[in-house]
Amino acid sequence: MxxxxxxxxxxxxxxxxxxxxxxxxxxxxxxxxxxxxxxxxxxxxxxxxxxxxxxxxxxxxxxxxxxxxxxxxxPKEWNIKEAYIKNSQGKKIVDFANSNLHIVNYSIPVHQKLSLQELKAHLFTLADYPNWIPYRTSYYQETWGFCLSHNQYLELKDEEYEVFIDSSLEPGxxxxxxxxxxxxxxxxxxxxxxxxxxxxxxxxxxxxxxxxxxxxxxxxxxxxxxxxxxxxxxxxxxxxxxxxxxxxxxxxxxxxxxxxxxxxxxxxxxxxxxxxxxxxxxxxxxxxxxxxxxxxxxxxxxxxxxxxxxxxxxxxxxxxxxxxxxxxxxxxxxxxxxxxxxxxxxxxxxxxxxxxxxxxxxxNKIYYNKNSKCEPQLGKRGIYRAAGGHKDSELNEMAILWVLNLSDGHHSLLDIAERAGMSFDVIKYAADTLLTHDLLISEKPK
Amino acid sequence: MxxxxxxxxxxxxxxxxxxxxxxxxxxxxxxxxxxxxxxxxxxxxxxxxxxxxxxxxxxxxxxxxxxxxxxxxxPKEWNIKEAYIKNSQGKKIVDFANSNLHIVNYSIPVHQKLSLQELKAHLFTLADYPNWIPYRTSYYQETWGFCLSHNQYLELKDEEYEVFIDSSLEPGxxxxxxxxxxxxxxxxxxxxxxxxxxxxxxxxxxxxxxxxxxxxxxxxxxxxxxxxxxxxxxxxxxxxxxxxxxxxxxxxxxxxxxxxxxxxxxxxxxxxxxxxxxxxxxxxxxxxxxxxxxxxxxxxxxxxxxxxxxxxxxxxxxxxxxxxxxxxxxxxxxxxxxxxxxxxxxxxxxxxxxxxxxxxxxxNKIYYNKNSKCEPQLGKRGIYRAAGGHKDSELNEMAILWVLNLSDGHHSLLDIAERAGMSFDVIKYAADTLLTHDLLISEKPK
Amino acid sequence: MxxxxxxxxxxxxxxxxxxxxxxxxxxxxxxxxxxxxxxxxxxxxxxxxxxxxxxxxxxxxxxxxxxxxxxxxxPKEWNIKEAYIKNSQGKKIVDFANSNLHIVNYSIPVHQKLSLQELKAHLFTLADYPNWIPYRTSYYQETWGFCLSHNQYLELKDEEYEVFIDSSLEPGxxxxxxxxxxxxxxxxxxxxxxxxxxxxxxxxxxxxxxxxxxxxxxxxxxxxxxxxxxxxxxxxxxxxxxxxxxxxxxxxxxxxxxxxxxxxxxxxxxxxxxxxxxxxxxxxxxxxxxxxxxxxxxxxxxxxxxxxxxxxxxxxxxxxxxxxxxxxxxxxxxxxxxxxxxxxxxxxxxxxxxxxxxxxxxxNKIYYNKNSKCEPQLGKRGIYRAAGGHKDSELNEMAILWVLNLSDGHHSLLDIAERAGMSFDVIKYAADTLLTHDLLISEKPK
Incomplete structure (x- = not known):
């Protein structure tokens, strides 16, 4: 979180x-x-x-x-202003104004009366999620349809319905x-x-x-x-x-x-x-x-x-x-x-x-170690601990050593981080430090 | 089964x-x-x-x-007509007529009498499976021998045996x-x-x-x-x-x-x-x-x-x-x-x-997708479902999409099947469908 | 063991x-x-x-x-003859003569009196292993120091100490x-x-x-x-x-x-x-x-x-x-x-x-099989068992067969051993046998 x-x-x-x-x-x-x-x-x-x-x-x-x-x-450009299904009492039972999803996207214009039987061929629902309206499209086949909740669909009476879709599908x-x-x-x-x-x-x-x-x-x-x-x-x-x-x-x-x-x-x-x-x-x-x-x-x-x-x-x-x-x-x-x-x-x-x-x-850049033959002397540049011989010294400088060793033009900083088992930021910080000391270069040295 | x-x-x-x-x-x-x-x-x-x-x-x-x-x-051609070992009573105790395996394959002709001791140097058995006759050959070293069951071998008496092999090993x-x-x-x-x-x-x-x-x-x-x-x-x-x-x-x-x-x-x-x-x-x-x-x-x-x-x-x-x-x-x-x-x-x-x-x-052919830049419009060819937007649609067309995506001249149909985790037949059917619609080609498009 | x-x-x-x-x-x-x-x-x-x-x-x-x-x-050449720390009673409490490790390697010459406080900046110990003397160096930064056991360090009294290091750091x-x-x-x-x-x-x-x-x-x-x-x-x-x-x-x-x-x-x-x-x-x-x-x-x-x-x-x-x-x-x-x-x-x-x-x-040599097309006939050279047909025969000759099969100029004997799951010595012995029979060669055959 x-x-x-x-x-x-x-x-x-x-x-x-x-x-x-x-x-x-x-x-x-x-x-x-x-x-x-x-x-x-x-x-x-x-x-x-x-x-x-x-x-x-x-x-x-x-x-x-x-x-x-x-x-x-x-394709033709599709636009829509209004769409609804009215029942025989003239009540809008499905209305595009309530949800964009009610209309099958790219529905052609239609205005007609039809029976429940005829209407059903143009209705889409989700039986598994009976309260949800599905989203449907028909971009490349000219047809029309409405989407509604399955619960509403089950309540539809066997009566005559008025369907109205004020859409346009025209060159645009x-x-x-x-x-x-x-x-x-x-x-x-x-x-x-x-x-x-x-x-x-x-x-x-x-x-x-x-x-x-x-x-x-x-x-x-x-x-x-x-x-x-x-x-x-x-x-x-x-x-x-x-x-x-x-x-x-x-x-x-x-x-x-x-x-x-x-x-x-x-x-x-x-x-x-x-x-x-x-x-x-x-x-x-x-x-x-x-x-x-x-x-x-x-x-x-x-x-x-x-x-x-x-x-x-x-x-x-x-x-x-x-x-x-x-x-x-x-x-x-x-x-x-x-x-x-x-x-x-x-x-x-x-x-x-x-x-x-x-x-x-x-x-995630790729660099070249300017001192590719043997390690450069980090101590004289203040990068390295000055006093050697104690065993945890490598913890501070491993990122520096990895960047120097793998900056051969074939390894990005992320490659080096993955190879070293270190974070990208730690490796990037090491590379930035080496760049500051003129020990890395972006172009292949001649 | x-x-x-x-x-x-x-x-x-x-x-x-x-x-x-x-x-x-x-x-x-x-x-x-x-x-x-x-x-x-x-x-x-x-x-x-x-x-x-x-x-x-x-x-x-x-x-x-x-x-x-x-x-x-x-090598010389080897043929054999007859071969047996007779015991001192003149009974054929091992007979090539009973099993081809009784004779060491490529045995040279021989007809002689010998003691059990001498015979044993030419007998081969399987102690672990005492009822079975082993199969032995000696193609490139001229010798002769018989194979028999170990049980029979154990019953051999210390008597004189007659060995007869009517084989030929001649240019052929x-x-x-x-x-x-x-x-x-x-x-x-x-x-x-x-x-x-x-x-x-x-x-x-x-x-x-x-x-x-x-x-x-x-x-x-x-x-x-x-x-x-x-x-x-x-x-x-x-x-x-x-x-x-x-x-x-x-x-x-x-x-x-x-x-x-x-x-x-x-x-x-x-x-x-x-x-x-x-x-x-x-x-x-x-x-x-x-x-x-x-x-x-x-x-x-x-x-x-x-x-x-x-x-x-x-x-x-x-x-x-x-x-x-x-x-x-x-x-x-x-x-x-x-x-x-x-x-x-x-x-x-x-x-x-x-x-x-x-x-x-x-x-297991290798094809080229003729429309390698972007997918071809499958819908207008009737290959694709016409109405989009519902979530199980990919099930019907994944094979088609895999064949199109991997038909780059480097993947055989079996490679595609393995990559897609589908059966060869499903992938082949998809390829055949695409060939029918002129969407695949065998030769690299110019 | x-x-x-x-x-x-x-x-x-x-x-x-x-x-x-x-x-x-x-x-x-x-x-x-x-x-x-x-x-x-x-x-x-x-x-x-x-x-x-x-x-x-x-x-x-x-x-x-x-x-x-x-x-x-x-760097300059470092040599040392003598080094010690004396306490206020003039007793050598740390003496290079007792252990080379007492002196920080590459310590510069010094002869001075100092307080315990001043001395401590030049002392190195191992708190985790209080009886051991650590080993320390300072090759590329000119300084001096002594190493001693942590137990001894803890007993040091607050008095004046005399430090003497008879070393040289000179061109050499x-x-x-x-x-x-x-x-x-x-x-x-x-x-x-x-x-x-x-x-x-x-x-x-x-x-x-x-x-x-x-x-x-x-x-x-x-x-x-x-x-x-x-x-x-x-x-x-x-x-x-x-x-x-x-x-x-x-x-x-x-x-x-x-x-x-x-x-x-x-x-x-x-x-x-x-x-x-x-x-x-x-x-x-x-x-x-x-x-x-x-x-x-x-x-x-x-x-x-x-x-x-x-x-x-x-x-x-x-x-x-x-x-x-x-x-x-x-x-x-x-x-x-x-x-x-x-x-x-x-x-x-x-x-x-x-x-x-x-x-x-x-x-670990790389050889070429002189008979790279089909196996050579090992039998006629006495390398192979003469009589075929029994099932454990491969045990004796697998190394021979591996060397012949993989001696294509791309596999060393160790490669062959690893591929065959056999020991290097067994593979080498097979190769030596094949060399004796003029079946392997070091140079690529024309």
Whole structure:
């Protein structure tokens, strides 16, 4: 459990902030975004991006319907104003105004009267969780439907119903948010989250909000790598971005997809398809060294947009950070994934773990020992104890010796930390000390 | 245990046959071959090949005595008509007519009288199994001897004996059977079995008969690979074939030596010297996925003709499939390795396992995903569920996604199955579906 | 435990000697060297080398103060004649004449009177072991000090003390001993031990003495490799040798640092930085096949002169053989590391393990099977049993078959032994037999 007053210092930032501040900030953004009816296209998605723009100056990209993106075509834009089912007394028994989830996402417009029998073909419920409304979509097959609780469904009488959906499915745009923070290098870290789900908090508002605050704090720095943040519709969004930005893909050296980061579950890191990429090692190190249980799982070609980033033609070093993975908690894709299901302290903890990963990535450099033949004389530089001969002396200098011994251009600081069985910070401190004394160098000595 | 009515469909074959049919067919061939006195050369070996010719049109190759084959020389041909030991009353107490095993294989002709003391130097028994006759050979050292049960040996009286062996050891031929089935590719699968043992059922009639029926059914197909079947005398046979066919050796991409396949023991696969050749992976997969215990053992330079195929100068990808390995069952190389020791259902099961290995080998292709950058849109091709958003949807499409993700020219279907934790058949079905939709290709896309 | 009467035959040596002889010889050399006050420079070091010269004709190298050796400078030479602390009654309460350890090694000359308070800043004790005198040095920071037992320290009265140290710290030489035994090849094995500690037996007289006797017996042979023995001051000695002999470094193919080899602890082998160098495999094989528990530990950049040999710019295949490692036993660097702490039988056992490692290294050759295509016919050469067919025959010939199968230029005899699960000696005997029959060759056949 996180100490609420723990202060957090982001790498290279002058800013400090307290955990409780960041916890509240993230939760409040989720609260703002929760009521919006998002989909893979449409006004809800753009409204979401505009709210995020209150935090960071992201650019809103618009891609016209019909644009070919690899094997796919950008779909028509979907918008919805109103939708309900009225019973024979004219009472709205299911009303989109009460929950975005009541409408099957991408439902076509309809206005008709039908029997209970006919209506049932368009109703979706969860028999196992009879009070919850399921979340359903039909992006690529034109149909319509309503979702409702199973209890309500069981009470439906055999009468005539009026169904009304005031939606539109027309040529328009696929929108996505992009925010680029230039770093010392053009090599990029990609932070991607899907932002196409309506009122669902863990899947995906947690990722959206944490990415926003990571971006906000990073933008106050000049990090080692450049950072690219994407808030995109799932699947079609990453495919669209990759198709329209193929020339930029080679710059992406590391990446994280963020999702399901607000629940109380343990952390799960799903490795990139590469499996032993630097981001994989960094994420595993951070999670294993936290005080909580965690799971490091191998890549599999199901999940979020890492499916596209890790398709064989790209094979990017992009992993996925979650707490409870999609599909493993009953609230997943139901009305129970609400503002109670995610909690500020879990969101803050996720933010911090993500931050720790970026911190290590930022500092995980490879050096060369300038005195590679024999040890340099540390004593004359004041690094080493002056008086030898007593047996606990190595405790103070082992990190120094490990960095010197393994700084041969083949071991990153994290590699050295893992090999030495020491923490990254201890090894980094040793490396910083050696850099100060001109004993390490970034470029291979001639 | 095998279901006797299970129908077997060999790959690419129109024919179906039932397990009980194949079980009886294999066992009957063994019954026909059992009485023949085989050796590494001679009429018994040729007679064996001629019986196999009733099933498949194998060619009988004749290599003259004295032919140099690498470090060896094809030996004189051995034949035998009659052999016995008579006691002082003129009674035949040991008679070759009763068992081929009574004579030490390759015994030179002899006709003489000798004392019990002198005779004993030429007698071989098994004290531990006093009712069994051991099997002994002396191919490369000219001598003679008789094998008999230890009980009979103990009853021998101190009297004069007459020994008669009407054998011949003269220039002639080493014979072997060869059968080649051309496939789509000149790359070959080698199936080799030794056929030089006299009345011993598990070691080697089981291998001889199973190879025959594998060949028979395969010959009705046009398999992907070409197949070369060899029925050869152990050691000198494989050496002779390799020496006389060196130019063909490079075509052999996979191979199996078959032996000891009729007893009730668990399966044993001995890996090729390479250790991780495709045949090694295929055999391990098939045995591990069968319902029986099995053993996968590393190569060792003792055993059957895999010793020659896996000699360092060839290092072919040839493993050895057995049930109980040679030397691990007491009946091995004794008269107890008889028609009761091997049973039809075990022979059929061995045939099926072998068949499964060849089936997977035949279908274990490597593909390229034609849409390697991002996933193809499966929905528009009807491969994917149309309505998203519910959590068990991945169950139906994981195999499709694994094949797409790993078809990068580096993963065979079996590799994908192992990585995905799915069965080969499920992965193959997914690949076939994707081929049908023109989403996979065999050649690397330009 | 070692059998005292076990006879030892060193490789290629005609000499045989008994374990009890070697045990006594090693212990006696330690006894001779024990009283000398050694340091990293000075007369004590040279006197030590001269005593070793009574056993082997090592050369004594002299390197002048001020010589630059990589990042270091050869220090001034330190010598000491007399040192004591007198109390106010003029009684010598601490006297260098009683123990070399009483003086902080490299103490500068001093003669003054001071209060107890002032004196205490220059006194070193071990509170945990109040009867032992600690060993302290101050090579690179000019100061002075005395070491004494904690019990004596507690009895010191608050009075005036007279301190006298008749030492000199002046330009002179760093000395080291070097002994080179030419072998069949210019490729070298390095045996290195530090010889700079005063009256401490396990750390370092055990290594000094064992290296001496290894060299003595090796000098009576013409080994396969050339051998270079170094008796050097720790750290500065190996740095000096490496700096002044850089052109010879490439000849060093294998090496062992010897230290702490006389106590009753289990053996510890610390691997080279390479980790899987031949010496690492050989040492692990020897220790694992001894009857005692042992520890094989990974390289770490703390310890003895392997730190320098394994610095990244050299990265030599040099490991370190110890019994109880430095710093793990309380007697380490105290007056309790005395002539009782090391025992003849442990020294002899260490000598034998070291000898076994060098024996295997000497004989761990890589051969080529001259008949790499199929097995050669062993029978006609009398190597193989003549009569086949009985099941235990493989026991006698498996080693022969393994050597033939794996002698492909990629497997050393130790590799073959490990792969076959057989002892090195059995495999070597098989290889020797095959060499006798002209079936193996050292050079790759054309």
């Amino acid at each position: 996180l100490n609420n007053n723990q202060s957090v210092i982001d790498y290279k930032m002058q800013t400090t902030f307290t955990t409780s501040d960041i916890a509240e900030d993230i939760y409040q953004l989720i609260t703002k975004l929760y009521p919006i009816c998002r989909s893979i296209t449409g006004n809800g998605f753009r409204e979401t991006l505009k709210i995020i723009q209150q935090y960071i100056p992201l650019s809103i990209q618009q891609v016209p319907t019909g644009t070919e993106v690899f094997d796919w075509i950008v 745009h696929l929108s996505y948010g992009e925010y680029y923070i230039p770093g010392d290098s053009t090599d990029e870290v990609l932070i991607s989250c899907h932002a196409c789900h309506p009122s669902l908090c863990n899947d995906n508002l947690s990722g959206i909000a944490i990415a926003t605050f990571i971006a906000k704090y990073l933008s106050q720095t000049t990090p080692r790598y450049s950072y690219r943040f994407l808030w995109i519709p799932g699947t079609i969004g990453s495919i669209t971005w990759l198709a329209l930005n193929e020339t930029k893909v080679n710059n992406i050296k590391h990446g994280l997809v963020l999702s399901c980061l607000g629940d109380s579950g343990n952390f799960t890191y799903k490795k990139s398809r590469i499996g032993d990429a630097e981001i994989d090692k960094v994420a595993a190190y951070v999670l294993r060294n936290s005080k909580r249980n965690c799971e490091i799982i191998d890549f599999l070609p199901y999940g979020y947009d890492e499916r596209q980033y890790c398709s064989p033609g790209f094979n990017l070093a992009v992993g996925c950070l979650m707490r409870s993975p999609h599909g493993t908690f009953p609230e997943y894709h139901t009305s129970a994934d609400d503002l109670n299901f995610v909690q500020p302290q879990y969101l803050a903890e996720s933010f911090l773990q993500c931050n720790s990963m970026l911190y290590i990535l930022n500092n | 095998l279901n006797n009515n299970q129908s077997v469909i060999d790959y690419k074959m129109q024919t179906t046959f039932t397990t009980s049919d194949i079980a009886e067919d294999i066992y009957q061939l063994i019954t026909k071959l059992y009485p023949i006195c085989r050796s590494i050369t001679g009429n018994g070996f040729r007679e064996t090949l001629k019986i196999i010719q009733q099933y498949i049109p194998l060619s009988i190759q004749q290599v003259p005595t004295g032919t140099e084959v690498f470090d060896w020389i094809v 031929h080493l014979s072997y059977g060869e059968y080649y089935i051309p496939g789509d590719s000149t790359d070959e699968v080698l199936i080799s079995c030794h056929a030089c043992h006299p009345s011993l059922c598990n070691d080697n009639l089981s291998g001889i008969a199973i190879a025959t029926f594998i060949a028979k059914y395969l010959s009705q197909t046009t398999p992907r690979y070409s197949y070369r079947f060899l029925w050869i005398p152990g050691t000198i046979g494989s050496i002779t074939w390799l020496a006389l066919n060196e130019t063909k050796v490079n075509n052999i991409k996979h191979g199996l030596v078959l032996s000891c396949l009729g007893d009730s023991g668990n399966f044993t696969y001995k890996k090729s010297r390479i250790g991780d050749a495709e045949i090694d992976k295929v055999a391990a997969y098939v045995l591990r996925n069968s319902k029986r215990n099995c053993e996968i053992i590393d190569f060792l330079p003792y055993g059957y003709d895999e010793r020659q195929y896996c000699s360092p100068g060839f290092n072919l990808a040839v493993g050895c499939l057995m049930r109980s390995p040679h030397g691990t069952f007491p009946e091995y190389h004794t008269s107890a390795d008889d028609l009761n020791f091997v049973q039809p259902q075990y022979l059929a099961e061995s045939f099926l396992q072998c068949n499964s290995m060849l089936y997977i080998l035949n279908n | 070692l059998n005292n009467n076990q006879s030892v035959i060193d490789y290629k040596m005609q000499t045989t000697f008994t374990t009890s002889d070697i045990a006594e010889d090693i212990y006696q050399l330690i006894t001779k060297l024990y009283p000398i006050c050694r340091s990293i420079t000075g007369n004590g070091f040279r006197e030590t080398l001269k005593i070793i010269q009574q056993y082997i004709p090592l050369s004594i190298q002299q390197v002048p103060t001020g010589t630059e050796v990589f990042d270091w400078i050869v 030489h760093l000395s080291y001993g070097e002994y080179y035994i030419p072998g069949d090849s210019t490729d070298e094995v390095l045996i290195s031990c530090h010889a700079c500690h005063p009256s401490l037996c396990n750390d370092n007289l055990s290594g000094i003495a064992i290296a001496t006797f290894i060299a003595k017996y090796l000098s009576q042979t013409t080994p396969r490799y050339s051998y270079r023995f170094l008796w050097i001051p720790g750290t500065i000695g190996s740095i000096t040798w490496l700096a002044l002999n850089e052109t010879k470094v490439n000849n060093i193919k294998h090496g062992l640092v010897l230290s702490c080899l006389g106590d009753s602890g289990n053996f510890t082998y610390k691997k080279s930085r390479i980790g899987d160098a031949e010496i690492d495999k050989v040492a692990a094989y020897v220790l694992r096949n001894s009857k005692r528990n042992c520890e094989i530990i990974d390289f770490l950049p703390y310890g003895y002169d392997e730190r320098q040999y394994c610095s990244p710019g050299f990265n030599l295949a040099v490991g370190c053989l110890m019994r109880s490692p430095h710093g793990t036993f309380p007697e380490y660097h105290t007056s309790a590391d005395d002539l009782n702490f090391v025992q003849p039988q442990y020294l002899a056992e260490s000598f034998l393990q070291c000898n076994s490692m060098l024996y295997i290294l000497n004989n």
